[in-house]
Amino acid sequence: MLPRDLQPAQFAAYPPQARQLAVEHLSLFRQLPLSFLPGMLRQLIEYDYQFPVERARLNQELSLLSSLSTTQLADWFHAFAALTLSTAFERSDWVTKPAQFVEQESAYLWTTHQLDAFREAAMAYGDRMQSARPAQTLATPRLGIAIIGQGVATTPEPLFQMLRKRGTYFSQIKPEGGLEALLTAVEARSASHPADYAHWYIEGGTPARPTNGLTTVSYDALAPVRDKLLTYMQSQIAKPGMGPEELRTNLAQLAPAQLGMAHNGDPVLDRFQVKLFTEGSGTQIFSTTFAQWTTREALRRAEPLTLLVRYAPRQRQKPMNELLANIGAANELDPAGSLVDADMASYYHWINQQRLHGADRSSFIVWWEGQSHAIVIAPTLPGGVRSDSPLDLKSLVALATG
């Protein structure tokens, strides 16, 4: 089946709001190429469980595309239409299983050497959509905070290397009460600019304390979910003929309740958290990877105004000789390695924040927890500069956001 043959009944399996949106835009969908549409449906089918910003973004996209004439649509999508897919794709159930289609399409495009063309088309489309979107006004400039290096007092590795030329390095931070000061500052931003999923606290270990007004995701709190997921994966792998693609497809269909999450939880956040494990690589094993990926996904999907992430030591990767000798504690930690992980992750945090609207007014802080080192990137502060002025964390936030 091709998009031009779409009928409303084919969206019967979609959740209610997604179904309604699909039916409303059926005439648009019928004009889009098969190489593109399932990618859009992959997002649409999740509509009922998306963050408000994601929904608004999809609404805008659909609205904009619906406003285009047939000629304009042909112009926007000619590069996608030029891609050739096998007839097997037409026969697949791409309406109800768009994620599976995208997975297979991706493999097919690589195999047929069309991935570069798809990539070009996708980037051109993204740029075009970005420039066509109406300007957004943020309630307040974004603030990102990364707290790294928990449990490490010294390191031979140079820190903040990727960020130094962009920000001001502070060498005399007063660490006392620093974590509390940062949490309090984030809570204050939430109180001043309340909105759903706009202010986040991502914790690589156990939350420092309960917080007010923050969307909180914690690695330790999700331990039961991880355990259930790993058990599920093992059982799937044991099935004859199971391969990584089938495994990934099955994982994508897992619902929060199947992993032991409460039925009365926040359905949007619960689904987000499940996807961190089912779509992320390494998130099930290393807390640093979990915190980095959660930060990336929160920024990409929820576009928060405030995001504080605190990295905790991850489990140590045993070298082969220890594995063979069966020595070393099972849950031994690697604080030094985790500092290196988190240092790079904080660079990615900044990159992902800068992809969002209002990047020129955004601020970013990285603090080595319990230590006197921090770096701040802010519109008001110069890059590539060192400051030896003594400052506490509350003052540092004020400086970054002032």
Add this chain to the structure above:
Amino acid sequence: MPYSINDRFASSRLANLAPQEVARHLGRTRRDFLRDATGMALGGTLLSASPFVRAATAKKKRKIIVITFGGGARDQETFAPEGQVNIPHMLNELAPQSSFFTQVTNHGILGHYVATASLATGVYETLNNFSAVPPDHPTIFEYFRKDLGRPVSDAWVVAPSNGFNRIGESESRSYGAGLGAQVILPKRLLSAASSSTTDYSHLLHDNYETPLYAPQVSGGEFELQQLERVLKLSVDDFTQHAKSLSSPDELSVYIARQLMRQESPSLLWITMHDIDVAHSGAYSLYIDAIRRTDRLCAALWKAVQEEPEYAGNTTLLVLPDFGRDADEDSGGNGFQHHRTGDPASRTTWMMALGQGVRPGVVYDSPVQSIDLVPSIGVMMGFSAAQSQGKPIRELL
């Protein structure tokens, strides 16, 4: 498959440059850095004076060792200025002796098995990366053995990843069965050697992209029983030595050295894989693996000098199978994967050193990873008839 086109809205271009421009930029960066750091010369002007004419007698003794600097490594963690700290051995010991190619592109599928198979056939293979299937086209081992009439003992593959057991031999009608290389999977050997006492199944889960998946191995690989007969290693010695090593790649180099001593193959292919731990998302482990691989490459070159069968007549070729995604590409997650197909993930380098290679020269001219097989073919005197690559003239 390791592919993702999930981000329909990838809007960030690498420094607003076209892919070819980015690839050239990456190459120039490597060139400038090597020239500054090691005093290496630019190669373009030296070509006309190339002295690499070898006598037929030299071809008979010629040994080739290929190391895939495994699991994908980026410039910024290796040959870019900020990466130099991670590759002291290659930079200070190997690069000054080598011809260095700054711009090696891989236009194929960026999965480790399929990309390594493509390196070995000189054709961009399209097989399923996660299946234990043979390449569609003849491998370098088949060309080598059939054209030159070499015995099975003269071509070997050592690969730590369990999915590589079929890489030694294609299903090509005109080549194929019985003409390929023997494949040693040291981790699988170790698991088999130790299975009576301990469960080492976790060792086999080496595919960091899908951490809980270990492909079924069936046929083609070196068996435990051959350990003593071929490598002159008792199972006890093998397992005891393994217990002193920190990684599967160290085990591979240990096995490679045993092979060099006992079998002295003329064509030895070693696939490193530790670096692929990057898929776990832990940057420190990725860096540790690069540093280890750097050390192992130098150790292997040292072993070449120490082995009478290899010293003075061996060419070593070191190259990554491909790179990893750029930090700035919104379709990826930086170093963690190689899914975007961006220039950083497609553009790598190659180092050639030893017999017949001009030392201390940097070549900027673009080459493809599939050019490796026909180049070795010219060096050794066989024809890579079905390869789609071209011999690299700077190596000939």
